Amino acid sequence: MNPLLAHDPLRSPVRIDADRLWARLDDLAQIGAVDGVGGARGNCRLALTDADREGRDLVVGWMRDLGLEVIVDVIGNVFATLPGTDPTAPAVMIGSHIDTVRTGGRFDGNLGVLAGLEIIEALIDSGYRTEHPITVAFFTDEEGSRFAPDMLGSLVYVGGMAVERALDICAVDDGARLGDELARIGYAGSAPCPAPAPPKCFLELHIEQGPILEDAGITIGVVEGVQGISWTEFTLTGRSAHAGTTPIAARRDPLLVAAQVVAEVRMLCRDLGGSQVATVGRFEPHPNLVNVVASQVIFTVDLRNTDDLVLIEAERRLLEFVEQVAQAESVSVQTRVLSRFAPVDFDHGLAELIERCARSEGASSLRLPSGAGHDAQMLARICPSAMVFVPSVGGLSHNLAEYTDPGDVAVGAQVLADAVLASAVLLSGERVNRSTDSR
Ligand SMILES: [Zn+2]
Numbered sequence: 001m002n003p004l005l006a007h008d009p010l011r012s013p014v015r016i017d018a019d020r021l022w023a024r025l026d027d028l029a030q031i032g033a034v035d036g037v038g039g040a041r042g043n044c045r046l047a048l049t050d051a052d053r054e055g056r057d058l059v060v061g062w063m064r065d066l067g068l069e070v071i072v073d074v075i076g077n078v079f080a081t082l083p084g085t086d087p088t089a090p091a092v093m094i095g096s097h098i099d100t101v102r103t104g105g106r107f108d109g110n111l112g113v114l115a116g117l118e119i120i121e122a123l124i125d126s127g128y129r130t131e132h133p134i135t136v137a138f139f140t141d142e143e144g145s146r147f148a149p150d151m152l153g154s155l156v157y158v159g160g161m162a163v164e165r166a167l168d169i170c171a172v173d174d175g176a177r178l179g180d181e182l183a184r185i186g187y188a189g190s191a192p193c194p195a196p197a198p199p200k201c202f203l204e205l206h207i208e209q210g211p212i213l214e215d216a217g218i219t220i221g222v223v224e225g226v227q228g229i230s231w232t233e234f235t236l237t238g239r240s241a242h243a244g245t246t247p248i249a250a251r252r253d254p255l256l257v258a259a260q261v262v263a264e265v266r267m268l269c270r271d272l273g274g275s276q277v278a279t280v281g282r283f284e285p286h287p288n289l290v291n292v293v294a295s296q297v298i299f300t301v302d303l304r305n306t307d308d309l310v311l312i313e314a315e316r317r318l319l320e321f322v323e324q325v326a327q328a329e330s331v332s333v334q335t336r337v338l339s340r341f342a343p344v345d346f347d348h349g350l351a352e353l354i355e356r357c358a359r360s361e362g363a364s365s366l367r368l369p370s371g372a373g374h375d376a377q378m379l380a381r382i383c384p385s386a387m388v389f390v391p392s393v394g395g396l397s398h399n400l401a402e403y404t405d406p407g408d409v410a411v412g413a414q415v416l417a418d419a420v421l422a423s424a425v426l427l428s429g430e431r432v433n434r435s436t437d438s439r
Contacts (some may be wrong), residue, residue, distance in 0.1 A: 010353075010360040012421045013428075014119075014126045018410035021118040024062065025409075028098065028114065029106035031055045034400055036103070042400030043106055047099040047141035047152075048076070048178065053185035055098050059113060059138065066121055068136075072189025074163050075156045076140040076182045079191075082120050084133040085427060091133040092424040093199035093383075094119065094416065096206060096375055097142030097153075104143070105207075105402020107409075111390075112205045113138045115413040119420055130424035132200055139375045140182075146171050147178050148231070149339035154378035159194035195382070201350060201423050202379035205388045205416045207404050209372050211395030219411050220358040220365040221389025222351050226377040227275060227369055228311045230303040231339035233282075234261070234322060238331040240287065240295035251293055252330045255285050258297040260325045265301055265318065272314055275306045275369070300338065306369050308342045344377040350386035350419070357418035363411045372397075388416050 032044045032051030045051040056078065063070050063080035071079045081091060096112025116136030123130070139157065144150025147169045156166045167179030182188040208214075213221050236254035265278035282300040301318060305311040319335070326333045351367070358365040370377075370387065379385045390412035393403040 010357050010418050010422060012418045012426060014122050014128055014417060014421055014426065016115075016118050016122045016410070016413045016417050018406065018413065020121070021114055021413055022406055022409065024114045024117070025106060025110060028055060028058060028110050031058060032100070034103065036400030038401070040401035041106070042402060043100045043104045044102050045098065045100045045104070046102060046146045047143065048146065048181035048185055048187075050185070052099055053187070056185070056187060059098060059117070062117055063136070066117070066124060068120065071191045072187055073157070073191035073193040074189055075153050075166055075193050076187040076189060077137060077153045077157055077193065078187070079135050079137045080117075081133050081135040082123065084130045084424065086131050089132040090197060090200040091135040092420055093135045093137055093202045093379070094204070094420055095137030095139060095202065096204050098138050099141055099143050101143050101145045101398050103398065103400050105397055105399060107207045107402055107404050108209065108397055109138075109142060109206070111207060111404070111409065111412075115205045115416055118413055119417040122417065123421070129427050130421060131427060132424040134420060134424050135199065140187075141178075142375055144339065146173060148172065151341075151373055151375055151378050154375035156193050157195055158378045158381045160378065160381065163193050198382040199379075201347070201383050202376055202385040203350070203388070203416060203420055203423070204374060204376040204385075205390070205412050206374060207392045207397060207402070208389040209392050209395070209397030211392070212368055213366065213389060213391035214393065214395060216366055217364070218366040219363045219390065219408055220354070220415055222354050222358070222365050222367045223346060223370050223387035223389055224351060224367050225306065225343060225345040225369050226374060227304045227306040227371060228308050228343040229339060229341045229373050230311060230315055231300060231337070232315075232318070233298065233300050233336045233338050234258075235334040235336075236297045236326060236331050237334070238295060238329065239293070241293040243291040243293060246293060253293050254297040254329075254331045255294040257322070257325050257329050257331050258283065258285070258299050261299070261301070261322055264321050268314055268317055272305075272310055274310060276304075276310060276314060277371070278303050278314065304371065306343050311343070341373060341377065344380050346376070346380060346386045347384035350384050353422060354386055354388055354415065354419050357415045357422070360418060361411060361415055363415060388412055388419070
């Protein structure tokens with residue numbers, strides 16, 4: 001037995017190459033690069049755009065370079081697999097996403113996918129084998145910026161939405177149909193979705209996207225679950241009127257109603273307390289002119305809570321308030337649910353495993369919930385799933401200045417590797433000389 005294995009069964013003898021991982025993060029970040037203020041450099045690779053295709057092509061090229069079997073399913077999710085010694089064993093899956101928001105960072109999603117690729121490459125280089133296959137995956141349209149809802153590819157993968165319905169979703173920006181865009185960029189695959197058989201388990205490394213780890217001086221976040229998410233789009237319709245000649249009493253101003261809602265969602269958070277957050281993120285008055293009372297306002301409200309009952313209460317109070325203020329101004333209300341996911345608890349055994357792997361690597365760890373939605377919460381519906389967080393500098397994400405320290409990236413990827421290799425059952429006696437293998 002390998003002395004390292006004998007000494008500490010969770011500190012894997014397979015060591016990731018942090019520089020290689022960092023270089024790949026850099027390479028992928030060149031695609032759809034966007035420069036921000038103060039030298040910040042982020043990314044715009046909205047789902048199924050040309051930039052997304054370029055990013056996909058680069059990552060798939062790396063997968064093929066490693067000799068992995070690459071599969072694309074009908075919703076464009078991509079899976080690359082290194083076989084294990086047991087051909088009937090289910091795969092341990094590592095994954096995340098490589099699409100970004102319009103002003104995204106270089107780590108969000110990309111880190112989880114490229115760390116997975118690095119673990120597979122390090123395993124191949126080491127000559128060790130695992131009993132279970134290891135699959136690295138990236139899922140279509142995780143961000144939901146172009147096609148709602150978010151986490152769409154993983155949602156369809158777990159059977160949460162019919163693929164036909166998903167293919168018919170139209171882009172919020174240019175109205176393009178998702179299925180047409182998939183075909184256009186060459187990623188309308190043929191593998192069935194939902195998956196015919198679930199993986200053994202799913203592990204996702206991700207940046208925290210918040211300030212908790214950095215503030216606490218902790219390197220590894222062991223994610224216990226994901227808070228529930230509720231997105232609603234409101235369309236308020238009143239009557240366009242002249243700003244100078246229309247008496248106040250005669251106005252039906254949807255902008256006044258919308259403004260009250262913006263203020264109310266903050267009050268709602270104060271009232272409900274706990275982990276409740278609420279955000280009006282999109283706000284579009286029409287015709288948006290200086291001397292015209294608006295005819296219509298479209299805006300969105302994003303509500304999140306780790307407790308589903310409180311989240312339901314927040315939704316109820318919000319709707320009640322909107323109806324009430326709209327009625328007072330004789331404005332009509334139309335609502336559309338863009339996304340609704342209940343809170344998710346991750347697998348306790350896997351969380352414990354990650355904690356022990358962090359300890360084995362001499363890294364500090366902290367349990368915390370995720371404030372953002374992730375593909376792992378979808379996979380949790382079909383197999384034991386868990387997440388590893390690494391700190392975000394300044395808590396910044398969905399921001400061109402998003403950054404994570406290279407040292408933290410290295411530790412996070414190694415902790416993920418240890419957890420993956422323990423789950424896939426690393427065989428210490430099965431070391432083979434890979435130099436003669438065709439790669
Ligand atoms: Zn992400």
